[in-house]
Amino acid sequence: MHIKDLATAPGQQLLAELPAYDSAQVFSLHDQLRKRGFDSDLISAALTQSRLRARATEKFGDSAAQMLFTAAGLEQATRASIATAHADFLHQHGAQKLLDFGCGIGADARSFAAAGISVTAIEKDGEAAAAARHNLAAFPTARVIEADANDLDLAALGADTIWIDPARRAAGKRIKNPAHWQPSLEHAIALAQRYPLSGIKVAPGIDYALLPASAHVQWISETRALAEAVIWMGADIKPGRSALVITPDRRYSYQADGENPRHPAEMLEPAPLAEFIYEPDPAIIRAGAIASLAKAQQLRPVSAQIAYLTGADPIFSPFLSGFRIQEVLKPRPKIVQAALRSHGIGRVEIKKRGTALVPEEYRRQLHLDSSLPGSATLISTPLAGKPHILLCSRLQK
Template sequence: MDDAALTKLLQPEGWGLLNAMPPYEEKLAMAMSGSLRDKGVDPDLVAAVLTQSRLRTRGREKFGEFADGMLFTPAGLEQATRLSVGAQHAGRFRAAGTQKIADLTCGIGADSMAFAASGLRVLATEIDELTAAIATVNLRHFPEAEVRLGDGLALDLTAEGVDGVYADPARRTSSGKRVFDPRAYEPPLDAVWALRDAVPALGIKVGPGIAHDGLPADAEAQWVSLDGDVVEAGLWFGPLAPDGPGRSALVLVTTPEGVRGHAVPPVTGPDLADAGPLQDYLYEPDGAVIRSGRVATVARELDGHLLDPTIAYVTTAHPRPGYALARGYRVLDVMPFGLKRLRTYLRERDVGRLTIKKRGTAIVPEQLRKQLDLRGSSERTIVCTRVAGAQSVIVVEPLAADHQDG
């Protein structure tokens, strides 16, 4: 979408047409396009409306019903923070006493929406003109939020009365390729880190694949998951890190009552745990816990130990109901890995549907499933990993939901 298409979209005809669109279905898009064109609708407007309808449908995963009143760019939606996670960001600034926050790389305005909704005054900057215009639309219901076109790093933060800074640097190239080197972010991470000298309350969203080596010693680095998916990492400085620097994790779980958070407090240096024999229960730590290097914390809390010093599986003699930091399984059987042995074992038990989990092995689950050629009627879960240094298969059954998220 270009500026001309956006202008047409924001006219009463375009806005009304977009808001009247049914949920987007790819198989109906061509017919819908033809029908609108036959009715005399500008072809450029048709294209813009269908694009936004498609993006709104995708956007519901991150924004729920709010997506139906928003505009998006594909790249902006890809990088945008989910509203439930943005609320966590806003909570940090509120708890630190922040009054006015500068969102230096606001994109389509996702985090700025969460900040403004929490009562913070927001100065949102965006260097791309089209994206800034879209952010303005998305923030139209928040009078306490101002969107400004320009380089956020050029702001005079003191003159603007800003006492909190947030940035979400771009982590993809113009062609869409993911960027892993923080020095290649836009703006570069070093340039954003330097702002903590002017405003200590600084938060930065980074990719969850960021390496531990090279993280600033004065930051809390927190990895965040939502319903089992690792969605981001964040660096928090000064009053935004009240528990001090180090690596932490936040596991968010959606429940009927709302999103519940389960935090692992920060720790500096290595977090180690012993390894030992397989016991009656196996736990797979949440991805945010693994990325933050806090698997040992899970082992201690479960009164268990690792299966292997280098593999993120914890085993324990007793289940822990309501434990949200790891997915639990009851161990049913264990055997050395061997294709023929495993095929015979599963066929004898009439297994046709197989969930394959793996860690610390070169096994490719889809390839293994084809090689097993199972045709039974029952279901099993297996874990392919190392036990006492040997490639093994652990047959497990997932613990009931009340053992997980109580």
Template structure:
């Protein structure tokens, strides 16, 4: 964020303007901006306030009603932990008896908010000056939290009296591209893991795509999905991992939570489920289950098999119930071919088509255009491999 824009927003006039702005509406933004400038308001202040209004609207999916009293940057909001997930983090520290947590690279302060909300003392450290200023604003209502503008890796942990650590390393380049290699995190993963020599209770937020072989053997690696979307992976050590080493998937859907876990070395090769013939039902495991390498567990619980050895779709002969996968009834199946698929759908008057895929290079939007459907009915198809052959499954949710 431009320092001048930040100073304008934090001025009495800037804060008052932010509080008066209506809920952000893209179609009305230009008219509102022109009206504010016509009243003599500083154009830079107007631009900064409307930008914050837009970011606050986007942030509601992560922070709920708290978003309307916070300040954001686009990059900071992108990496910020959703408040319900931050609350899960904070609960780990509270259960572990943590008294003073150093939040290393606190960003906009979401995790520090959740910790402070449970009465845990937090030292929130942020190297970027503007981001540290925003975190200070966002944490102003929490006396348990202190924000410090500093290099998190230079912190004297013993002198600070912290007994637990949380770190969310930057996982984007300066151009905004995602970083998947843990050695390219900032700080890098190995440097953060080395902090356990000083403080054993360590929590790390890592990219959900982190490969299992890059994980420390002795950690509780947990992938979290919210409403069916994988939002993070976390590594937990010491008293923060009372369940011991292993991998787990935590599914959060509103107030419901479902946990699937596997004990052992976190970097172990995932168990392989057997493949079998297509049955009457198809199950799509939650993304957190797939990332955690627990598809075989779900297949076993469903008494099912994979449709292909390398594809994370489970098939069964009878309907089963599980919170860890979405079930579909298989209506039809055939080898993939554009002409055959087009004829099949047009014959059934299909005009609205949901396309799911796994294990195929087909681009759904391109396929939708090639099909040119105009019917009145709707259908769901799954493009995948059946025993190595590209296939189409016609399904309906159960």
């Protein structure tokens, strides 16, 4: 049985009747459904889909319960909040007819269509194409073509915008070399340059040297987790780099200095530790915007090549997580353990940059007393070339 079978009336009926996924109940549920007359292969496909839907809730919320997924397609699918940001960007820049080159299960295409953009989604994998067709069925301006986009006359499809999300996984493993993506980054850039407006979703760790000098490259985080980067190209798109920080309430954009995304990020000289320490959002870090943000907020790095900033004043910013420093300690567990107990702290989060400390191993060495009511953040970082532990409390508005 395949996804197209789940899209049929019997398949949809079966999916609708399934309880919330519970791995411990899979075999007994299969037997119950078999006794009710459902086909065994269809039951197996539906139970697999139920498991994928449970996982997909993190990315798609309540919409996951009505969507169909492949395991690989779900892994690479863009989160709904980020896909909406993509769609808004393209809509604001005039996209009307978009070609989704390798749409997967149609996650981005759904948001493009919801934004009023006419979408032609192309996917060569039959299962993923069937999922995309189901997931886009509610949008009359969206269609799915099951084909290898490389074999099509793309110009004949009449799009003014192209979106490319290269396949970056094979056999369950991440493909790190952009030359081995499908399509390769070089091919994707060449395709994108044929259109008035384009976007290419790429891995957030992409080397600046691989970026087109004329592009605007945006790094995107959601709830402090780095998700992806997008290479945007178009006549009215200003070249450079930026960060898009998505919170549960809204989006925040920060423009890095410079107009060439290939240029290295500016580095600032470190300064002595002050009363507060700040961790930039990971999208700020990858966009090379630390120096610009630090200068704007009168902050300096705590150490060379380390993405922790220090300053004398409390700052509340969507681009920074802030901490008040209570003590500066040598990293020996017994010293830190004594300090935690003296402050009545029984729970800690551990952060690190630029040191060999392994947070979970270090946590075990601290022998935390869970009966103590306090909590704190431990930050492991070099100061003046030597590792230290900063005992901190999070800044709260």
